[in-house]
Amino acid sequence: MQWESWSAFWNMGGAAFFVWGSYGLTFVLVALELALVFQRRKDTVSRLLRWRKAVGRNGGGGGPGNGSRNESRNGPARAGVESQENETP
Amino acid sequence: MSRPDRGPSILRFAAPQNFYPLAGRLAPWFAGIAAVLTVVGLWLGFFVAPTDATQGEVYRVIFIHVPAAWMSMFVYLVMAFWSAVGLVMNTRLSFLMSQALAPTGAMFCVVALWTGALWGRPTWGAYWVWDARLTSQALLLFLYLGFIALTRTIEDPRRADRAGALIALVGAVNVPVIYFSVQWWNTLHQGASVSLTRAPSMAATMLAGMLVMAFAAWAYTLAVALWRVRPMILERERHAEWVGAVLTREAQRQGGRT
Numbered sequence: 174m175q176w177e178s179w180s181a182f183w184n185m186g187g188a189a190f191f192v193w194g195s196y197g198l199t200f201v202l203v204a205l206e207l208a209l210v211f212q213r214r215k216d217t218v219s220r221l222l223r224w225r226k227a228v229g230r231n232g233g234g235g236g237p238g239n240g241s242r243n244e245s246r247n248g249p250a251r252a253g254v255e256s257q258e259n260e261t262p
Numbered sequence: 263m264s265r266p267d268r269g270p271s272i273l274r275f276a277a278p279q280n281f282y283p284l285a286g287r288l289a290p291w292f293a294g295i296a297a298v299l300t301v302v303g304l305w306l307g308f309f310v311a312p313t314d315a316t317q318g319e320v321y322r323v324i325f326i327h328v329p330a331a332w333m334s335m336f337v338y339l340v341m342a343f344w345s346a347v348g349l350v351m352n353t354r355l356s357f358l359m360s361q362a363l364a365p366t367g368a369m370f371c372v373v374a375l376w377t378g379a380l381w382g383r384p385t386w387g388a389y390w391v392w393d394a395r396l397t398s399q400a401l402l403l404f405l406y407l408g409f410i411a412l413t414r415t416i417e418d419p420r421r422a423d424r425a426g427a428l429i430a431l432v433g434a435v436n437v438p439v440i441y442f443s444v445q446w447w448n449t450l451h452q453g454a455s456v457s458l459t460r461a462p463s464m465a466a467t468m469l470a471g472m473l474v475m476a477f478a479a480w481a482y483t484l485a486v487a488l489w490r491v492r493p494m495i496l497e498r499e500r501h502a503e504w505v506g507a508v509l510t511r512e513a514q515r516q517g518g519r520t
Contacts, residue, residue, distance in 0.1 A: 175309055182308070186319035191384055195323045195377040199330070202369050203482070210489050217493035218512045221500055225509060 276353055278495045279504045285488040285495075292485035299478035306471035314468075323381040324468070328456075329476040331374035333483060334402060335437045337367030341409070342434035345427030354498065357423035360430055361413050362491035366483050368406035375399060386450055394443035395451035398436060405433035419498065 176182040185192045275281045307325035314321040341360040348356035378396065379389040390396065409429050416422035439446075444453045456462045462469050499505050 175311070175313065185322070186313070188318065188320035188384055191320050191380040192322050195326060195380045198376050199326050199373050202373060206366065206369055206486060210486055214489070214493045217497055218509060218516075221496055221505070222509050222513055224500065225506060 276355055278355055278499050279502065281355055282492060282495050282504075282508070285492055289485045289488040292481045292488070296478050296481035296485055299474055299481060303471055303474035303478055306467060306474060311467045311471050312465060317385060320381065320384050321468075323377050325471050325475045327374060327377040327381060328472050329479040330370045330377065331399070332476055333479045334367055334371035334374050334399070334406075335440055336480075337363050337370065337483060338402060338405070338430070338437055339434060341367065342430045345430040348423060349427050349431075354423075355495070357427060358491050358494050358498065359487070361423075361426060362487045362494060363483070364406055364410050364413070365490070366486050368403065368410065370479065370483075371399070371403045371406055375403065391450050393449040393451055394447040395440065395449045398440040398443050401436055402433075402440060405429065405436060409433070 183189060183193075275284055303325060307322055311322070313319055341363050344356040344360040344363075347353060348360070375396075378399075382391070383389045409426055412429060413422045413426035416425055443449060444451055455464050456469065456472070464472075496505050496508065
């Protein structure tokens with residue numbers, strides 16, 4: 174064990190700001206990244222569900238290879254639902 | 263392009279509908295490994311490794327600084343690798359994989375620069391100097407940010423994939439520059455403490471803590487990239503029938519919870 178006491182541990186030999194500043198930001202960034210990843214997953218699933226309902230694709234039909242592949246990646250969110258995506262299977 | 267039921271080999275997982283569930287199964291394991299290794303690494307770093315003879319306690323920044331710097335370089339090389347695979351084999355999943363890795367690589371790059379600044383101030387007297395190591399590492403951050411901006415702003419996914427792959431491949435030249443900068447130029451940044459050819463110039467317990475943290479960062483990157491690529495796959499493959507099945511299952515799960 175390297176430390177006389179917990180206060181010595183937190184003091185880090187006078188380098189507390191530099192050591193804990195390093196570890197602090199790292200853990201904040203890791204937590205933030207994990208939160209963003211899970212949020213994005215939830216958002217994507219609900220957005221795609223809405224999109225499938227809008228184009229009436231929920232119960233099968235369609236299938237791979239029928240839609241145009243090179244539409245905008247934001248297609249299901251806004252554009253396209255009304256116009257070219259509105260094909261009933 | 264993607265025929266799910268062909269080929270018994272590992273290549274089967276190049277098909278998005280096979281890779282999607284595989285990624286979902288693997289990610290929690292890598293996350294668990296990362297958590298355990300982080301606890302072990304921090305324990306080694308803070309409670310086993312001795313005080314440094316010349317630097318005192320501030321050297322303990324090393325247990326994140328070096329793993330983060332290694333990861334930031336390694337992730338970029340992996341991105342370049344998947345980009346090359348994507349360009350040559352025309353596999354959609356390879357491009358998605360390199361795009362799923364980019365934010366984590368950028369995160370590690372920020373961590374390496376930030377912890378380096380906080381380590382530099384008490385040991386060199388400056389948060390930042392324009393030496394070759396620090397400058398090339400800063401360039402790496404801009405390459406990451408450029409890659410992310412480019413792949414997200416180009417509307418057509420195929421063009422976005424290709425543009426991103428190009429910047430990943432060209433930018434990869436910078437990685438050996440970062441790594442060897444401390445030999446090629448006279449830098450304030452110290453040379454490598456760990457190499458494959460020489461005995462490491464640090465105490466065994468310090469080295470152990472650093473390596474354990476490096477493996478933790480590695481497992482974390484795998485977990486996060488696999489988690490991140492999954493919704494990206496759903497988005498790209500949204501016309502496919504299997505995505506409909508996945509979404510229905512997901513809706514039931516969410517409906518059951520609330």
